[in-house]
Amino acid sequence: DAKTTQPPSMDCAEGRAANLPCNHSTISGNEYVYWYRQIHSQGPQYIIHGLKNNETNEMASLIITEDRKSSTLILPHATLRDTAVYYCIVRVATGNTGKLIFGQGTTLQVKP
Amino acid sequence: KAGVTQTPRYLIKTRGQQVTLSCSPISGHRSVSWYQQTPGQGLQFLFEYFSETQRNKGNFPGRFSGRQFSNSRSEMNVSTLELGDSALYLCASSSPDRNTGELFFGEGSRLTVL
Numbered sequence: 006d007a008k009t010t011q012p013p014s015m016d017c018a019e020g021r022a023a024n025l026p027c028n029h030s031t032i033s034g035n036e037y038v039y040w041y042r043q044i045h046s047q048g049p050q051y052i053i054h055g056l057k058n059n060e061t062n063e064m065a066s067l068i069i070t071e072d073r074k075s076s077t078l079i080l081p082h083a084t085l086r087d088t089a090v091y092y093c094i095v096r097v098a099t100g101n102t103g104k105l106i107f108g109q110g111t112t113l114q115v116k117p
Numbered sequence: 118k119a120g121v122t123q124t125p126r127y128l129i130k131t132r133g134q135q136v137t138l139s140c141s142p143i144s145g146h147r148s149v150s151w152y153q154q155t156p157g158q159g160l161q162f163l164f165e166y167f168s169e170t171q172r173n174k175g176n177f178p179g180r181f182s183g184r185q186f187s188n189s190r191s192e193m194n195v196s197t198l199e200l201g202d203s204a205l206y207l208c209a210s211s212s213p214d215r216n217t218g219e220l221f222f223g224e225g226s227r228l229t230v231l
Binding site for chain 2 (some may be wrong): 037039046047048049050051054092095097102103104105106107108109110113
């Protein structure tokens, strides 16, 4: 699986958009970009994933650059409950392999 | 629909003992994976079971083992516990039908080794 690079920490004001970047310059053509988050002392929670098109769901939007070497997770209106560690992971989606390679992630602190 | 259930949530053991952790996946999910999370190493993949067969294994010593039953429930065992085994152990399940690669994690079992 390809490696990802994320900033160790970010701050965001409550109610503002949080934009979390991720670099994955060695991503392969069949690898998807996944985002998970982990709120303190809980299990990681799936947020969103995509291959090359931008994706949006009820939690967030995922913007993937045209060359697929980087992506941005956008939380449109951050709340205090969005304070968590956010992990960007690239992997193939087929085969339902349960193996995820987690990096150190980005600790997002949402401030009032 | 019930989520992934892990038991026990907390436990304390002493060095040299062994421990067994249990994971019940979401109904219908046949893949169960285990992860170890420590402050120093972060989240690390231990192993994955699918239809009672181990199909992926991380880089952990043989003291760490697991199994999966016919109802997809899984257990992991750590023998001859060491202080460094103190960690949050997380279980995740996934559905073969959706084929999205999305994993659903439980709340974890926090093991303290004294």
